[in-house]
Amino acid sequence: MSRALLLRGAEVVDAAGRRRADVVVADGVVRAVGPDVAGAAPARARVLDASGCVLAPGLVDLHAHLRQPGAEESETVETGGRAAALGGYSAVVAMPNTDPPVDCAAVAREVLALGKRSPVEVAVAGAITVGRAGERLAPMGELAALGVRLFTDDGAGVQDGAVMRRALDYARGLGVTLAQHCEDARLAGQGAMHEGAWSSRLGLPGVPAAAEEAMVARDVALARLTGGRLHFLHLSTAGSVELVRRAKAEGLLVTAEVAPHHLVLTDAACAGYDPTFKVSPPLREDEDLVRLRAGLEDGTIDAIATDHAPHAPEAKDLPFDEAPPGMLGLETALAVALSVLGLERALACLSWRPAAIAGLAPRHGGPVAEGAEANLCVIDPSATWTVDPARLASRSRNTPYAGWTLTGRVRHTIVAGDAVVVDGELVR
Amino acid sequence: MTHLLSIADLGREGIEEVLRVAEAFAEVGSRPVRKVPTLRGRAIATLFFEDSTRTRLSFETAAKRLSADVLSFSAASSSVKKGESVRDTVETIEAMGMDALVVRHASAGVPVQVSRWVKRCKVVNGGDGWHEHPTQALLDCFTVCQARGAIGGLRVLVVGDVRHSRVARSQVLAYSALGASVTLVAPSSLLPPSLEGWPVEVADDLDAALPEADVVSLLRLQAERGSGAFVPSLREYTARYGLTARRAALLAPGALVTHPGPMIRGVEIASDVADLPQALVTRQVANGVAVRMAVLFLLLGGAM
Structure with a gap:
């Protein structure tokens, strides 16, 4: 049984609003919340200072590549979980593009079992198709029975419209959500970065915005046709935001996420041919960045999801067009979000909205109230820190923010009542 | 340096x-x-x-x-x-x-x-x-300078597969830095997706552009890199953008033809044009x- 906690001096921010309150945690749940509840704490409770801080529901990442099984040299469920805990997350959804992929119950069980040793809760997304090959449906029912709520072939989109339509029809009956990596593979071709002025100058093959938007448009039509529940992963273009805005206005069951890097970085970052800045979908243009931020502000985009994609240095240190896409995100997402959004909206996009999409609410992301499972984070919103790749908990180093000074840092993270991060350090 | x-x-x-x-x-x-x-x-x-x-x-x-x-x-x-x-x-x-x-x-x-x-x-x-391909552009400029005395004020046409050409990117920077005006002549599918910030004009009609040109830089159609799929056929490409003998006759006196090699005779340049004195290929x-x-x-x- 974990030790009881008294979190003192914080301002609580959750979906119910903001208020000054202390929080008592015992036996995995919130025992008391209020301005004067210290008396409710058990005698031996550990006191965690939260003065000047914000106490919020733990963050929930819809999109983390934990690389296990298959690429343990770049990340494991445990190291990714440690990075997540330091980033303020109480739960992450592990993407299924592992080797072997999560397209059957055996692999899902393995990742879930590995997750038990992670400091944060690890939920698993399943593949839509067998081997993520885009042809035959994966056993979604078998996976759903294990608790899988999100299905995606992420890394690639389901190219065949008929397969995607069948998957949406089938998923509707199971009550699960399909998540699409929207990219028309033929239009994207061998593209290594965003197609535009920079790719033209640098002589790199580009991925046009249309490669993403064509599939968003197709899938909006399929959501309309099937009535299925569809989540758009890591949208990166102004045109995609507009397509989702219209789909939502129509009442379709669609949700969307954006990755932190698409809110602060553009294709100009690729000018030095540093593969750290190669990511899929690629970093786009200033106008896209502005429209993605606006999409978060007006609710068109529901969530910020990291697309945390670790790669070992030797895998990333290749010619730009040969290097694999992807960048780290779990330890920096909160600070990056706070640099572009107000506190409450940032937390909504990082915690309770993604928790609902992942099927993890209200255990995660739910209001900080008596009786609720204690999945919490304590954030010092004014603390500044400089990103040093060597000091990240991830097994990989491919952060695009090396040397950046960020504002907003996690002080404590509490998962199921356990303090897993205290004063910015992992407890285990 | x-x-x-x-x-x-x-x-x-x-x-x-x-x-x-x-x-x-x-x-x-x-x-x-x-x-x-x-x-x-x-x-x-x-x-x-x-x-x-x-x-x-x-x-x-x-x-x-x-x-x-x-x-x-x-x-x-x-x-x-x-x-x-x-x-x-x-x-x-x-x-x-x-x-x-x-x-x-x-x-x-x-x-x-x-x-x-x-x-x-x-x-x-x-x-x-x-x-x-910076040394290629430098040797092109050197060769043109040798023949014409200077680069400033010259009108340079860069013709062909600009999209997939490292030579073209270096030439555009070098010729324009030296004060020449550069016009790209290519099927629009073989232009880079964006020319934002490029100090160039773009033309589609080679016949109309040739009489005004001081230098015609021909680029190879990079068929081995799949450039063939960007035009309907090599035949149509040659018909619209090849420097045929008929087109070579449109060149002003003193106009120069350069090619970075390897030349595909009969596609971007007719064999007898490649051997004309104003074609500087071997001097390059x-x-x-x-x-x-x-x-x-x-x-x-x-x-x-």
Whole structure:
């Protein structure tokens, strides 16, 4: 049984609003919340200072590549979980593009079992198709029975419209959500970065915005046709935001996420041919960045999801067009979000909205109230820190923010009542 | 000069300096003993991760005429085939005591990456993907300068597969830095997706553009890189953009034709046009050695 906690001096921010309150945690749940509840704490409770801080529901990442099984040299469920805990997350959804992929119950069980040793809760997304090959449906029912709520072939989109339509029809009956990596593979071709002025100058093959938007448009039509529940992963273009805005206005069951890097970085970052800045979908243009931020502000985009994609240095240190896409995100997402959004909206996009999409609410992301499972984070919103790749908990180093000074840092993270991060350090 | 990765590293003054030094070295090629001791004791490696005949031979000839030691590396016969990375290859070769690396790679940007990996070597871009081929553009400018006296005010047409051409990207930067006006003439599918920031005009009609041109730079249709799929057929490409004998007759007197080679006779240039006196193809090759001597000298030897 974990030790009881008294979190003192914080301002609580959750979906119910903001208020000054202390929080008592015992036996995995919130025992008391209020301005004067210290008396409710058990005698031996550990006191965690939260003065000047914000106490919020733990963050929930819809999109983390934990690389296990298959690429343990770049990340494991445990190291990714440690990075997540330091980033303020109480739960992450592990993407299924592992080797072997999560397209059957055996692999899902393995990742879930590995997750038990992670400091944060690890939920698993399943593949839509067998081997993520885009042809035959994966056993979604078998996976759903294990608790899988999100299905995606992420890394690639389901190219065949008929397969995607069948998957949406089938998923509707199971009550699960399909998540699409929207990219028309033929239009994207061998593209290594965003197609535009920079790719033209640098002589790199580009991925046009249309490669993403064509599939968003197709899938909006399929959501309309099937009535299925569809989540758009890591949208990166102004045109995609507009397509989702219209789909939502129509009442379709669609949700969307954006990755932190698409809110602060553009294709100009690729000018030095540093593969750290190669990511899929690629970093786009200033106008896209502005429209993605606006999409978060007006609710068109529901969530910020990291697309945390670790790669070992030797895998990333290749010619730009040969290097694999992807960048780290779990330890920096909160600070990056706070640099572009107000506190409450940032937390909504990082915690309770993604928790609902992942099927993890209200255990995660739910209001900080008596009786609720204690999945919490304590954030010092004014603390500044400089990103040093060597000091990240991830097994990989491919952060695009090396040397950046960020504002907003996690002080404590509490998962199921356990303090897993205290004063910015992992407890285990 | 620290490295030569892009024409943009040189600017107008840097380009003019290379051309001046090349002028002095051009004479070496016509001596009975075609060698000067300038870089004796220096070591230069050519690292070609992509096949090339003329560029490699030209750099190696240039290095030898400067009395440098030359180490020749090609990916086809190396440990790259055993899975060694570009970075490890570069670090291994630098450790053998090289002073300069000439790097060619099929991927854009590799010479830029190599320049970050080396400790003290100078890096010369010998052609990277679709990005740049700076010494080719320099030798083109040198050759045109030789024939016309100066580049400023000339009207240059760059014709063909600009999209996939590293030569075109370097030419646009070099010719415009020297004060020429550059017009790209190509099927729109073979233009780069964006020309934002490019100091160029664009034309579609080669017949209309030719009489005004002082220099026509022809580019190869890179069929081996799939450029063929960007036009309906080679036949249609030649009909619209090939420098046929009929089109060559539209050229103003004194207008020059350049080609970086290898030429595909009958596609972008008719065989009899390639052999006309105003087609400077072989003179470009000869000048290539002098220009590369100048680049290696300026990188390794300091001022003249």
